[in-house]
Amino acid sequence: MVSLSIIADLKARKIFNSRGEETVEVEVKTLGGFGCAAAPSGKSRGKYEVVPFPEGGVSEAIRRIEEYVKPKLLGLDADNQELIDKTLHEVDGTENFSFIGGNTAYAISLAVAEASASTHRQPLFVNLSRVKEAFLPIPLGNVLGGGKHSGKGAPDIQEFLVLPFGCKSFFEAYTANVKIHSRLGKVLEEKVSGFTGGKGDEGAWAPPLTNEKALEFVLRVVEEISNEMGVKIGVGLDVAASSLWNPKLNRYEYVGEEKRRDKGEQLEYILDLIRRFKLVYVEDPFHEDDFESFAELTKKAKGCLVCGDDLFVTSKEKLSFGIKVKAANSLIVKPNQVGTVTDTYETVKLAKNSGYTPVISHRSGETPNTHIAHLAVAFGCPIIKTGVVGGERIAKLNELIRIEEASKGRIPLVKLKL
Ligand code: PGA
Ligand code: ZN
Secondary structure (H helix, E strand, O other): OOOOOEEEEEEEEEEEOOOOOEEEEEEEEEOOOEEEEEOOEOOOOOOOOOOOOOOOHHHHHHHHHHHHHHHHHOOOEOOOHHHHHHHHHHHHOOOOOOOOOHHHHHHHHHHHHHHHHHHOOOOHHHHOOOOOOOOEOEEEEEEEEOHHHOOOOOOOOOEEEEEEEOOOOHHHHHHHHHHHHHHHHHHHHHHOOOOOOOEOOOOOEOOOOOHHHHHHHHHHHHHHHHHHHOOEEEEEEEOOHHHOEEOOOOEEEEOOOOEEEOHHHHHHHHHHHHHHOOEEEEEOOOOOOOHHHHHHHHHHOOOOEEEEOOOOOOOHHHHHHHHHOOOOOEEEEOHHHHOOHHHHHHHHHHHHHOOOEEEEEOOOEOOOOOHHHHHHHHHOOOEEEEEOOOHHHHHHHHHHHHHHHHHOOOOOEOOOOO
16 A cells, blocks of 8 residues: 655745745645645855855755755655654755755654654644653743844844743743743833844844843843743843854954953853852853863853853754763754754754753744744753744744643643752
8 A cells, every 4th residue: 555655746946934034835745635834044054064055045945955965765665754854864965964955854854754643634733752751841032132032222143032941841941931021121221221022033132231131131020920920931042142242363252341251251240140140041152162161160160051052053963072071951953054854863862861951943044933942842852942933933932722621631831850
């Protein structure tokens, strides 16, 4: 009998992401199902990520799908995700997906995964599940931001994040983030002259503030909401330090604050922020080649998740090295940094086996797709990082509300020990 999960058709088109940039969307038909996925895009991309699109952009990526990828995938079994992803690597033939594009590989890989799930009439997270006991992730929400995601005058640090832990349900945790975002907006409008309600790419407020003033406002609102709701909520940062690093002068340049910090000063600065603002999460506090400073910070910052984004770029090889030198205790998981579902899972598996907390993450340029919500549950990622508002951000979070409801208590919110 012919299997209903055989790939019968594949089609790619150009669409736009939340920043108005072109991206690729792929549809896959099996004999008994259908899947569709579009790729997100980063703006503060790590230099070791796979190449998003070939030269010639999305149009060229679509041409290469038609000419090279489609003929190889038609007739394969969508249930065999590993074979699909291996075939994508073979067709591409490069180390970094520069021939078809990492974003192209991502859209195809996820569309196939969804087509397989649809063939079996299962939600994606069930069909892709690699864990014995599933749980729902805690949402790490971006409430205030600057850096490359915002205009002039906003803080030099890219993201000010909130992490509600000790909540009873995903719904409650998401509610905490929404309340913080909303209260913070009101406080900033009242207290910060020149702030007109502007937001950055991920829906975070982008007020004209220094990093420390921004942290003071965020911490104050977090404490208020935490008391009102009776839940614990921590504050975090994505420093995105590769964007601040000047390799010629060997220093971090905080242009808005007119401060320069060498490697040692940066370490002291971050440690000081962790202590003073009780930070529970710090992402990319150093640039993408400085494993040494990461390790130094991880040793000194007890009780804080030290997370590598540009440092690891979701790569198994980079993470292996990081584990060896004890660089961090957490990593960002962005599937389009490596290109496929299988590569993503391999990295998550290594992280979990090595005591690293995997944080599945959106990109600053997003689509309304919900795939990362499903990957979080399927792969057992305890934290999901997205914005708090904006259609393309809430799509992921609202999907987790639906999963929580449908599970009728069988998929609990993860218990995070910090
Ligand atoms: P990007 O950044 O999606 O713009 O690359 C997000 C992040 O640094 O976490
Ligand atoms: Zn980051």
